[in-house]
Amino acid sequence: MESTTPSPPTSTAPIAKKVPRWPDRVFVGIIAAIGVGILGLALGIVAVLANGAQQSFHRFGWGFLYGTTWDPDHQIFGVVPFVAGTLITSGIALLIAFPVALGAAIFVTTQAPRFLRGPVGTAVELLAAIPSVIYGLWGLYVIHPYMETVVEPALKTNLGWTGLFNGPAYGLDVLTAGLILSVMIIPTICAVSRDTLLAVPDAQKEAALSLGATNWETTRTAMIPYARSGILGGTILGLGRALGETMAVTMVVGNVDKVPTSLLSPGQTISSLIANELLSSSGPLQTAAILECGLVLLAISLAVNVAARLLVWRVTKTGGPITL
Amino acid sequence: MRFDRPARRKFLSHSIAVLTGLCVVAALYPLVSIIYSAAIRGGGVLFQVRFLTAVPPNACSVVQCATVGIGPDIEGTVILVGLASLIAVPVGVLAAIFASEYRSRGLGRAISFTADVLTGVPSIIMGAFIFGYFVYYPSITYSAITGGLALSAIMIPIVTRTTEEALRTVPNSIREAALALGISKWKATLRIVLVAALPGVATGVLLAVMRASGEAAPLLFTALGSNLYFHGFNQPVAALPLLIYDFALSPYSNQQKVAWGATLFLLAAILIVNVASRYMIHRLGRQMAGGA
Secondary structure, eight states: OOSSSSOOSSSSSSOOOOSSEEEEEEHHHHHHHHHHHHHHHHHHHHHHHHHHHHHHHHHTTHHHHOOOOOOOTTTTOSSSHHHHHHHHHHHHHHHHHHHHHHHHHHHIIIIIIHHHHHHHHHHHHHHHHHHHHHHHHHIIIHHHHHHHIHHHHHHHHHHGGTTTTOOOOOOOSSHHHHHHHHHHHHHHHHOOOOHHHSSEEEEHHHHHHHTTTOHHIIIIIHHHHHHHHHHHHHHHHHHHHHHHHHHHHHHBBBBSSSSOOOTTTTTHHHHHHHHHHHHHOHHHOOOOOOOOHHHHHHHHHHHHHHHHHHHHHHHHHSSSSSOO | OOOOOOOOOHHHHHHHHHHHHHHHHHHHHHHHHHHHHHHHHHHHHHHHHHHTTTTGGGSSSSSSSSSOOOOOHHHHHHHHHHHHHHHHHHHHHHHHHHHHTTTTHHHHHHHHHHHHHHHHHHHHHHHHHHHHHHHGGGGGGSHHHHHOOOHHHHHHHHHHHHHHHHHTTSSSHHHHHHHTTTHHHHIIIIIIIHHHTHHHHHHHHHHHHHHHTOOOOOTTTBBBSSOOOOTTTHHHHHHHHHHHHHTTOOOOOHHHHHHHHHHHHHHHHHHHHHHHHHHHHHHHHHHHHHOO
């Protein structure tokens, strides 16, 4: 079906007049150019950020990547506080979201009565459709007071000995940001896990059931191992979303440019740094440093996303559900 | 695997059912809580007279504002998302046609994978990208044009991926039947294959539109926000998500109330379009399967 291969010569008279070939070539040319434009978009993002970050490259070199100071007053910039903030908030989000999302996916695929599956699935997808800034508003006005007055004091009194909960409980800190993030990535992990669990062949389940396994034993021994790499892929996809999430995090993370020393200390992620400081930057060097932080975030999220996509592609062969 | 002590095993199985059910409750609690708090805190202001057409409170006099509203922000969001769609829909759909219908070339696969990876690029990075590019063109650095471009950068990969998936569900026999009738391939692709995939393409476009209309991060340093109605493509423009962000962090309670009103409006729009489009596409899909 190659459009460019010439049609085989025919000795018999054609039934209709011959279809001209050139419009096909023009069409392929146009859409190929647009397709290449998408590759260009990807390269352009890297090129533009790298270009904007030049001044910071020259000034700090590799030291930028392990610089722990972000001080606009003395024009000293390093990315570590924000990498730390990003990884800590995303780590908390993953710890909370993974069990809940997997549990929900197991409930929907193996436990729920059939009539409940559709509505629960739709509700989870609606959760994914809510804009980040609305999660932020909700986090700031509904979750934050609750964290400040109830959850964090309780954590301090009961688990204070671990050292994880030092410092005053303000409610606007990496813990709250991680909690809001977990809510936002549950739909991603849940949807992918559900799809891979549904893709387990019936014979696999029936075999376990016929050996006398209970519902849970079937899930544990026959379904989860089969769906493992899909679930892992979905989880990494969720992690990718958490790493780059901006508005909600910016509104609850506290926005302090220091490495967080406990789960209750305010921090800053790379994305919230860009949101907060790109416009109010103290000068060209800070702008360049912020764009270099953007490059670091891009590198982290690309690595995570490529890993997840490869896993999900391997399992489902088609690229799986489009999760946003 | 030891299958003994049946009572214990049954108990375990049932407790897992309860436990996973609780996971569903925990996962869906935020949805209920967000809708509830938006309705309680934003309902009063949303149903005020002229809320959907008046300008936001900080553009009125400091003393008293007769009416407050989110008119410029609704208009701005529609303009920005419209601009973005004008770019993203044709680009995304045509790129997807190349990736799916002309897949035998390695380039198609590369495009498809790139689009997939681009859907995972944080939206703030797209904003920084457009900002970094247009910072050398100060007359339009902060404008409806750059805002629309930033949103289109977010929409293009989504439209590409969903269209590609939709095209791939069209059975090969339809392509072969069209070509066997002597139609050229580009016509067969555009008028037969693409039409058969239309419900899926429409889903993808709607997904992208809804995603773009809720995005604030890429607009922070492109569209910038404004208190005024649209006044030119090269001028900063208002947007609902930007208004929500600004007023959420405002110390004044009247502005906070407007943030909640805008949230309720945006939430209702997105949830209604989401549910309605599911229903429509379901019906359209059935109709085409039966009628065509």
